[in-house]
Amino acid sequence: MPSIRSVQRLLSIASFCLGVLQAQSPVSGAGSLDSGEEIYRETCLACHGAGGSGMSQHAVGFSTPLPDFTDCNFASREPSGDWVAVVHDGGPVRAFSAVMPAFGEALRVEQMELVVEYVREFCRTRRGRAAS
Ligand code: HEC
Numbered sequence: 098m099p100s101i102r103s104v105q106r107l108l109s110i111a112s113f114c115l116g117v118l119q120a121q122s123p124v125s126g127a128g129s130l131d132s133g134e135e136i137y138r139e140t141c142l143a144c145h146g147a148g149g150s151g152m153s154q155h156a157v158g159f160s161t162p163l164p165d166f167t168d169c170n171f172a173s174r175e176p177s178g179d180w181v182a183v184v185h186d187g188g189p190v191r192a193f194s195a196v197m198p199a200f201g202e203a204l205r206v207e208q209m210e211l212v213v214e215y216v217r218e219f220c221r222t223r224r225g226r227a228a229s
Contacts, residue, residue, distance in 0.1 A: 127203050133215030136208050140200065141216075149219030161194040166219040173220060177213050184209045 130136045137145075144163060146152045151163025166172050183191050185206070187199030200209065 127200075128205060128208070130208065131211075133211035133213075133218075136204065136212040137215045140203065141212065144196075145216075149216065159196050161196045166216050167222075169220040172217065177210070177217070180213045180216065181206070181209045184213065 127136065127140050130139055144152055144157050145166065146163070149166035150168075151165060154160055157163070164171065179191060183193060183197060184204070185199065185201045188194045188197030190199075204212070
């Protein structure tokens, strides 16, 4: 018989893992968010980071490198339609890692377009700052 204490410990580990999973999967109720920034904060920031250059491997817990959306050299070559497709269907639709989740169920197409527009701002903002 496991002791109550070890059962309690297991339960707290299980609920911790659940919290991590929830942080990484599309948030339920995201369908009601209506600005690119809100959608990004709720559904993308945990991996892609507040500034768009990606969270550290340590923070996300996986080793697939995250793209740097502030790098205009890379970001401005990617058509928005391709990015919407990646957001809709997940990384594998464009031969990226499945770590990039599919949001086709969680977000409406208009929301994906809004959030991709928001992601584009990371490069524009950086350029704006560099110029000033
Ligand atoms: C669980 C972590 C995670 C979440 C949440 C996440 N992404 Fe990603 N995303 C990734 C990873 C990892 C990659 C890189 C995959 C690769 O390079 O194989 C990626 C790649 C992408 C790309 C492709 C960039 C390129 O190289 O062309 C886009 C666009 C993107 N994500 C947008 C988003 C948006 C928008 C959201 C929120 C709606 C989001 N991601 C949420 C992990 C995540």
